[in-house]
Amino acid sequence: MKKRTFIKLAGTAGAGLLLAPLAGCNDQGTESPQGNDLTPRPFLFKQEPLGYGFDALNPAIDAMTMEIHYGKHHAGYVTKLNRAMVAAEMSTEGLTLESLLSSITADQKALRNNGGGHYNHTLYWRTLEPGGSPMPEGDLRAELIEVFGSIEAFQEAFSQAAATRFGSGWAWLIRNSQGQLEVTSTPNQDNPLMTNIVEQLGQPLLGVDVWEHAYYLNYQNRRKDYIAAFMQQINWDVVASNDRA
Ligand code: MN3
Numbered sequence: 001m002k003k004r005t006f007i008k009l010a011g012t013a014g015a016g017l018l019l020a021p022l023a024g025c026n027d028q029g030t031e032s033p034q035g036n037d038l039t040p041r042p043f044l045f046k047q048e049p050l051g052y053g054f055d056a057l058n059p060a061i062d063a064m065t066m067e068i069h070y071g072k073h074h075a076g077y078v079t080k081l082n083r084a085m086v087a088a089e090m091s092t093e094g095l096t097l098e099s100l101l102s103s104i105t106a107d108q109k110a111l112r113n114n115g116g117g118h119y120n121h122t123l124y125w126r127t128l129e130p131g132g133s134p135m136p137e138g139d140l141r142a143e144l145i146e147v148f149g150s151i152e153a154f155q156e157a158f159s160q161a162a163a164t165r166f167g168s169g170w171a172w173l174i175r176n177s178q179g180q181l182e183v184t185s186t187p188n189q190d191n192p193l194m195t196n197i198v199e200q201l202g203q204p205l206l207g208v209d210v211w212e213h214a215y216y217l218n219y220q221n222r223r224k225d226y227i228a229a230f231m232q233q234i235n236w237d238v239v240a241s242n243d244r245a
Contacts, residue, residue, distance in 0.1 A: 038240075039241075043098060043119055045082060045085070045092040046078060048122060050070055050125055051125070057233055060229035060230065061128075061214075061229065061230070065214070068213070070121075073121070073211075074117070074121040077113075083110075084110035084111050097115060098193055100115050101119060113189050114189070116189035117189040121209070123204055123207050127234055130233070132233040133236060134155070135151060135236070136239065139240070140236065140239065147180065147182075148181075158208070158231070159224070159227050159228065161184065161185045162210050162223070163223060165185045168210070169185055169188055169210060170190075170210065172202075172204050172205075173206040174205060175203045175243055177201045182200065191204065203242070204242065205243050206239045208227060210227070
């Protein structure tokens with residue numbers, strides 16, 4: 001979304017809330033990215049449409065938080081990522097975001113923070129779903145039970161990783177490099193695909209943003225309440241489709 005468009009919509013508050021996500025839509029229009037097609041989608045160097053309105057996850061996540069988070073924070077990472085690519089004289093042609101994250105080093109700060117920021121938020125919006133479910137189904141459900149003992153034990157491990165991440169960061173369900181499901185967390189905008197940076201490597205299936213900007217307007221210091229609400233709004237078909245192993 002263009003910055004000017006966002007500011008204009010933000011200025012008209014309620015009237016802009018439902019219209020704003022459409023401004024970023026492509027040919028697929030308002031169709032939910034979850035849809036019926038769960039073919040793994042590429043992570044591109046641009047911001048994809050949200051697929052639902054800013055108010056669609058209310059009250060779990062309020063409309064103002066969504067509008068600022070998607071329209072300002074995430075959009076900012078995308079802009080700065082592309083700027084950093086230009087500065088590094090790197091072409092995005094034929095390059096996936098996944099391969100960029102896999103190859104960057106800790107000292108490439110702009111690519112690390114903004115590349116991670118863009119990937120992490122893209123995954124976050126894709127796996128949230130209005131009227132989503134707290135309970136996985138099928139093969140993923142069976143494997144979570146096998147690994148964690150029960151779905152409740154998985155939910156507890158994931159929530160705990162998110163609640164105890166000091167400062168800003170993310171908690172993840174990943175398929176680690178040994179092929180096992182694992183709960184991890186990363187600081188800032190680091191991502192489990194960052195081979196040269198993170199300790200626990202893997203393919204991210206589900207990630208929760210625990211930066212204060214993700215919840216503070218509605219939950220203030222009650223991060224645990226936000227995590228619990230997040231866990232109720234998940235599209236588990238998308239989570240399973242993120243499993244590319
Ligand atoms: Mn965020």
